[in-house]
Amino acid sequence: xxxxxxxxxxxxxxxxETGDFGRVHVLDVPMLALVDERAPARMLxxxxxxxxxxxxxxxxxxxxxxxDPAAALIARPYRPLTMAASRLARTASKNFSVVxxx
Numbered sequence: 001x002x003x004x005x006x007x008x009x010x011x012x013x014x015x016x017e018t019g020d021f022g023r024v025h026v027l028d029v030p031m032l033a034l035v036d037e038r039a040p041a042r043m044l045x046x047x048x049x050x051x052x053x054x055x056x057x058x059x060x061x062x063x064x065x066x067x068d069p070a071a072a073l074i075a076r077p078y079r080p081l082t083m084a085a086s087r088l089a090r091t092a093s094k095n096f097s098v099v100x101x102x
Contacts, residue, residue: 002069002070004069004070004072004073005070005071005072005073006072008050008070008072008073008075009072011049011050011073012050012073015049015050015052017052018052019052023052023053028053028056031053032056032060035057035060035062035098036060038097038098040062040096040097040098041062041063041097042062042063042064042065042095042096042097042098043057043062043063043064043065043096043097043098043099044064044065044066044067044095044096044098044099045057045064045065045066045067046067046099047067047068048066048067048068048073048074049068049070049073049074050073050074051066051073051074054066065096
């Protein structure tokens, strides 16, 4: 079990549905502006954690897949997302309009 697997429940509780201050006030604004500018059909979020940003993308109508090596972080089901505990495949860029890692 990794450190992230061991602390997943605490991380999810801290993030809640809206995220922490840094994500809400520092990362989300520029990331979502880029997403809106590019208007991708499909996105891959590498290191998606508990899937908060994936849910934000899905709310914009983007088909979103999140991958994270910590299975405990993505064990909580979020629909309509495809969440997978796996490493990024070399061919991912061929299957997605945009690939992010934040």
